[in-house]
Amino acid sequence: MLAARRCVVRNIYKALWSPVPSSAAFGAFPAAGNTGGSSAICGFQVGYNWQFAPTWVAGIEGDWSWANAGSSFNQPWVVNPGGAAVSGSFTSMSSTLDWVSSLRARLGYLVLPNLMAYGTAGGAWGKVDYAASNFAPGTPGYATSTAFSSTQGGWVAGGGLEWMIRPNWLLRGEYLYYSLNGSPTVAAGSASAPGFPSGYSWSNTNVSVARAALSYKF
Numbered sequence: 001m002l003a004a005r006r007c008v009v010r011n012i013y014k015a016l017w018s019p020v021p022s023s024a025a026f027g028a029f030p031a032a033g034n035t036g037g038s039s040a041i042c043g044f045q046v047g048y049n050w051q052f053a054p055t056w057v058a059g060i061e062g063d064w065s066w067a068n069a070g071s072s073f074n075q076p077w078v079v080n081p082g083g084a085a086v087s088g089s090f091t092s093m094s095s096t097l098d099w100v101s102s103l104r105a106r107l108g109y110l111v112l113p114n115l116m117a118y119g120t121a122g123g124a125w126g127k128v129d130y131a132a133s134n135f136a137p138g139t140p141g142y143a144t145s146t147a148f149s150s151t152q153g154g155w156v157a158g159g160g161l162e163w164m165i166r167p168n169w170l171l172r173g174e175y176l177y178y179s180l181n182g183s184p185t186v187a188a189g190s191a192s193a194p195g196f197p198s199g200y201s202w203s204n205t206n207v208s209v210a211r212a213a214l215s216y217k218f
Helices: none
Strands: 003-014 014-019 030-032 039-051 057-075 090-112 113-135 142-166 169-180 184-189 193-202 204-216
Touching: 003 030, 014 090, 014 113, 030 057, 030 184, 039 090, 057 113, 057 142, 090 193, 090 204, 113 169, 113 193, 113 204, 142 184, 142 193, 142 204
Parallel strands: none
Antiparallel strands: 003 039, 003 204, 014 030, 014 193, 039 057, 057 090, 090 113, 113 142, 142 169, 169 204, 184 193
């Protein structure tokens, strides 16, 4: 079975800037925000199905999808103590899901001769791009930045309906939930204040995908 897909993906990230060695020593409060987002994605899948009883079907599938889901936040520094915003300062953090893939088992039940309901679960992988920077004016000013990519593993589970629209053509609609295990934390230093670096961290990646697929059965 070979298929092409069009999908909608939404990922959820939380990002945090932590002044080091402490908020009070640094003189600024931490900054946190959401860097998740939605996008349309597309890809392909291959698999094998085995009908082992009149109404039961088992199978295995592998898939890969391109994505561009993510966003950023930008916040001014807030003085600790006092709570006043620092004019001209900012902390910016972002994350973007580049691609996601999986290898899954599938078990289906034929509710009609040409319509199958199924559940699926297995291993998952994805690539995420991260970036962060901050700045505060002064003499000298303070500035840090970092950018990197991470390929992460985890699990995926979901289900859907598959309809045989022609003898060798299958149309499906399904939902998949991916949980990728990656919560990177990095420290970036400023040449003007080597004893006061910035700590940047992101949460694990959780991805929801709703998609339709047209498959050809060999």
